[in-house]
Amino acid sequence: MDRAATAEKIAGIIEPFNKKGVEITDASTFAGDLEFDSLTVMDFVAAIEDEFDIIISMNQQAEIETYGQLIDAVVKLQG
Amino acid sequence: MTDLFSKFDPLIELRTNLLSQGQEDPFNLVMERVISPTEAVCNGRPTILLGTYNYMGMTFDPDVIEAGKQALDDFGSGTTGSRVLNGTYAGHRAVEDALKEFYGMDHAMVFSTGYQANLGIISTVAGKGDYIVLDIDSHASIWDGCKMGDAEVVPFKHNDIEAMEKRLKRIPEGAGKLVVLEGVYSMLGDIAPLKEMIKVAKDNGAMVLVDEAHSMGFIGPNGRGVAEDQGVLDQVDFVIGTFSKSVGTVGGFCVSNHPKFEILRLVCRPYVFTASLPPSVVHTAATSIRKLMHAGNKRAHLWENSRVLHQGLRDKGFQLGTEKAESAIIAVIMPDLEKGAAMWEALLKEGLYVNLARPPATPANMTLLRCSLCAEHTAEQVQTIIGMFERAGKAVGII
Ligand SMILES: Cc1ncc(COP(=O)(O)O)c(C=O)c1O
Numbered sequence: 001m002d003r004a005a006t007a008e009k010i011a012g013i014i015e016p017f018n019k020k021g022v023e024i025t026d027a028s029t030f031a032g033d034l035e036f037d038s039l040t041v042m043d044f045v046a047a048i049e050d051e052f053d054i055i056i057s058m059n060q061q062a063e064i065e066t067y068g069q070l071i072d073a074v075v076k077l078q079g
Numbered sequence: 080m081t082d083l084f085s086k087f088d089p090l091i092e093l094r095t096n097l098l099s100q101g102q103e104d105p106f107n108l109v110m111e112r113v114i115s116p117t118e119a120v121c122n123g124r125p126t127i128l129l130g131t132y133n134y135m136g137m138t139f140d141p142d143v144i145e146a147g148k149q150a151l152d153d154f155g156s157g158t159t160g161s162r163v164l165n166g167t168y169a170g171h172r173a174v175e176d177a178l179k180e181f182y183g184m185d186h187a188m189v190f191s192t193g194y195q196a197n198l199g200i201i202s203t204v205a206g207k208g209d210y211i212v213l214d215i216d217s218h219a220s221i222w223d224g225c226k227m228g229d230a231e232v233v234p235f236k237h238n239d240i241e242a243m244e245k246r247l248k249r250i251p252e253g254a255g256k257l258v259v260l261e262g263v264y265s266m267l268g269d270i271a272p273l274k275e276m277i278k279v280a281k282d283n284g285a286m287v288l289v290d291e292a293h294s295m296g297f298i299g300p301n302g303r304g305v306a307e308d309q310g311v312l313d314q315v316d317f318v319i320g321t322f323s324k325s326v327g328t329v330g331g332f333c334v335s336n337h338p339k340f341e342i343l344r345l346v347c348r349p350y351v352f353t354a355s356l357p358p359s360v361v362h363t364a365a366t367s368i369r370k371l372m373h374a375g376n377k378r379a380h381l382w383e384n385s386r387v388l389h390q391g392l393r394d395k396g397f398q399l400g401t402e403k404a405e406s407a408i409i410a411v412i413m414p415d416l417e418k419g420a421a422m423w424e425a426l427l428k429e430g431l432y433v434n435l436a437r438p439p440a441t442p443a444n445m446t447l448l449r450c451s452l453c454a455e456h457t458a459e460q461v462q463t464i465i466g467m468f469e470r471a472g473k474a475v476g477i478i
Pocket of ligand 1: 192193194195197218220261265290292293320321322323329330331
């Protein structure tokens with residue numbers, strides 16, 4: 001799946017987690033802009049993992065701070 | 080200069096606010112005198128203890144105490160050395176033998192704490208390129224063991240067999256896999272469906288580690304834990320445990336049937352680079368463990384205590400962490416930290432000590448009053464405790 005298609009899918013998945021309806025760009029941060037706490041992160045990561053049938057290990061999550069970085073990581077993890 | 084402590088400011092403020100309302104500090108209690116496994120004098124008041132991990136009440140067992148005194152006389156107050164140098168005494172071997180017999184396993188390795196046992200075994204067994212698949216509600220020592228090692232760390236939703244299976248199946252072919260589970264999860268006192276989870280782990284080629292810290296001595300026909308109770312202990316590659324709960328002293332261990340297990344003594348850093356337990360501790364532990372093998376009556380009484388307290392609190396209208404009593408831990412769910420702290424203090428003034436647990440130690444940001452029962456609590460004490468909860472709960476406005 002290319003970046004555009006991946007981004008579109010992720011946009012759909014993140015919607016219910018974006019409770020405050022923050023406008024999301026590639027530069028949006030999960031902890032800062034989106035105010036995700038650790039529980040939300042866990043549920044959101046699980047949803048992404050299940051949708052794309054991938055693993056995003058804690059080690060990889062530590063490197064992902066922004067929405068754009070997440071899309072890049074998912075594109076890469078799909079191989 | 081940047082003050083490195085500024086990162087703690089939010090927590091300092093939270094505490095200051097809480098204590099400025101006249102609240103006794105829940106995290107700074109002093110036990111001035113300990114009368115028995117179930118009674119102490121705390122902050123000047125006689126208090127029933129319902130927040131210790133002294134599940135089997137072994138801390139004042141006369142044989143246990145005698146073994147410790149004798150060891151002090153015979154071997155001195157400490158070993159002043161690592162297990163692999165000058166720190167292995169007869170008592171360290173004796174307690175490892177007691178553990179092998181207790182669990183019916185080939186190997187036992189004793190650490191200075193249970194925390195270090197998890198830290199050491201997990202970080203050493205799972206290395207670079209391997210995968211650790213673990214429950215998201217795992218104890219801090221398990222998480223820290225993951226952090227210390229070089230493996231990929233993959234958490235799954237608490238006790239969710241399907242979520243665990245999906246993750247195992249996504250791991251690249253040929254990678255080493257370690258599934259880490261607990262028998263009893265100590266925040267809510269719920270148990271894991273080990274039978275199902277271990278089958279899934281084995282079907283997917285993973286090794287299995289189970290932390291039985293809160294079940295040892297109590298759960299299972301021989302007190303070997305939840306895996307024994309569910310008939311799958313023979314499928315567990317590594318059992319982690321502690322002497323700081325049912326055994327009634329301090330120390331940690333791993334038991335295993337793995338044929339190459341003994342090599343860990345040379346490569347496991349939290350085993351090598353720290354001093355071994357004092358002789359008095361290992362002798363008390365060995366004596367206690369041997370007595371726990373034959374503690375069927377105590378186990379039965381502890382189950383009764385746990386069930387009665389669970390039912391009693393539920394009948395009074397408290398919200399509890401589990402539907403039924405699954406272990407010796409009964410977690411009472413508080414609406415928020417302020418009410419929880421107020422309830423904790425009201426109970427203390429009634430003469431009851433329970434554990435106040437709050438995020439991040441708790442799942443789902445809950446504030447909990449955790450009650451842990453002891454086989455030495457009498458049926459009358461349990462009734463007294465229920466009455467104290469009722470009065471305090473009404474005073475604070477929780478029920
Ligand atoms: C599940 C679990 N594992 C390990 C430990 C650590 O045990 P210890 O007190 O021996 O360090 C604890 C106790 O806090 C625990 O609850």
